[in-house]
Amino acid sequence: MTTDSRQWFLLALGATFFWLVYLLAPVITPFAISAALAYLGDPVADRLERVSIGKWHISRAVAVSIVFVLMTGGIFLAFLIVFPLFQEQAERLVQNIPELLEWLAGTAIPWLQTKLGLTGLSLDTETLVSALTSYWKELSTTTLSVLGTMSRSGQAVMGWLMNLVLIPMVTFYLLRDWDLLIDGIRELLPRKIEPTVSRLVNEIDQVLGAFVRGQLMVMLALGVIYTVGLSLLGLDLAFIIGMGAGLLSVVPYLGTAVGLVAAVLAAIDQYQDVFHAVMVLLVFGLGQTLEGMVLTPKLVGDRIGLHPVAVIFAVLAGGQLFGFLGILLALPAASALNVLVRDLRGKYKESTLYDEDPEREGES
Numbered sequence: 001m002t003t004d005s006r007q008w009f010l011l012a013l014g015a016t017f018f019w020l021v022y023l024l025a026p027v028i029t030p031f032a033i034s035a036a037l038a039y040l041g042d043p044v045a046d047r048l049e050r051v052s053i054g055k056w057h058i059s060r061a062v063a064v065s066i067v068f069v070l071m072t073g074g075i076f077l078a079f080l081i082v083f084p085l086f087q088e089q090a091e092r093l094v095q096n097i098p099e100l101l102e103w104l105a106g107t108a109i110p111w112l113q114t115k116l117g118l119t120g121l122s123l124d125t126e127t128l129v130s131a132l133t134s135y136w137k138e139l140s141t142t143t144l145s146v147l148g149t150m151s152r153s154g155q156a157v158m159g160w161l162m163n164l165v166l167i168p169m170v171t172f173y174l175l176r177d178w179d180l181l182i183d184g185i186r187e188l189l190p191r192k193i194e195p196t197v198s199r200l201v202n203e204i205d206q207v208l209g210a211f212v213r214g215q216l217m218v219m220l221a222l223g224v225i226y227t228v229g230l231s232l233l234g235l236d237l238a239f240i241i242g243m244g245a246g247l248l249s250v251v252p253y254l255g256t257a258v259g260l261v262a263a264v265l266a267a268i269d270q271y272q273d274v275f276h277a278v279m280v281l282l283v284f285g286l287g288q289t290l291e292g293m294v295l296t297p298k299l300v301g302d303r304i305g306l307h308p309v310a311v312i313f314a315v316l317a318g319g320q321l322f323g324f325l326g327i328l329l330a331l332p333a334a335s336a337l338n339v340l341v342r343d344l345r346g347k348y349k350e351s352t353l354y355d356e357d358p359e360r361e362g363e364s
Contacts (some may be wrong), residue, residue, distance in 0.1 A: 030166050033166050037175075038175040045178075048067070215331075219249050219255075222291060223242055225290065227243055241259055244258070260280070264281070264353075310338070314330040
């Protein structure tokens, strides 16, 4: 096979791969979740394998079983604790939305009109309140109806049950055979490119591992900080807003923006004063200060090199192309691409194309 034919073959192979991923995204999603969980648990299992108790060494099977039980137990306890709180505050949010809309149309908008000098602009606030309230009630009823239909649908139930069984099972087997799978892929690589590919994969693994594990801890820490801070203020929706802002912080500034706006509106609606709104600003300001000065430098580090704009673009592009699967794979793909771009940049700066001597070229 000639060089041009090989290049066209690899290009066609890559295009076919991405086309299949696009078509099979709903099917691949549980396997991608399992692979992510196995990737996160593999370093812990590797460390447990190196532990010895007297003359007894922990085997891979025992290490994987311990990690699997801990991960499963942690997720199960999180659902037991988090889901009831989330459900309670979500119901409270649904009940408070009409009152919040009435406050916006009856108090906030007229105040803005006065402050901005828009008194000449006619606005029927009662009609606006009535329209927004009816729209929200209709939307809530429709959403609950759709959720109820989905919960009663045999296909939806079977899908949930299949994922409930499939994800833990696939996670266990991937976690058990992770090192064997990596070695098998390495053995299949052409010997000529194997050292380069192995080096790049190791760099990607270091960057991706540091980013994913660090970012998860940052998200959890921010969620706890926001939730505790808003709870100390007595905000009814502290948990759903605080944890939501923490989880959304995977996209730079999105979690802070959404959480701040939601918390300020909730505080004004609940207390009808400016003091609690200012205290909400202080809570989010404290969270952002801790994230910038302590959490991100300590847990994520500066060697990852993912620019916030690149993170935002990766998440939006992944969601647009592949849906939830694209969002799940966006940051790992961006981290890997960042390593490849840095490697290509280094080779380019070492090439004659970058450091070519114009005088020498003129003499030749």
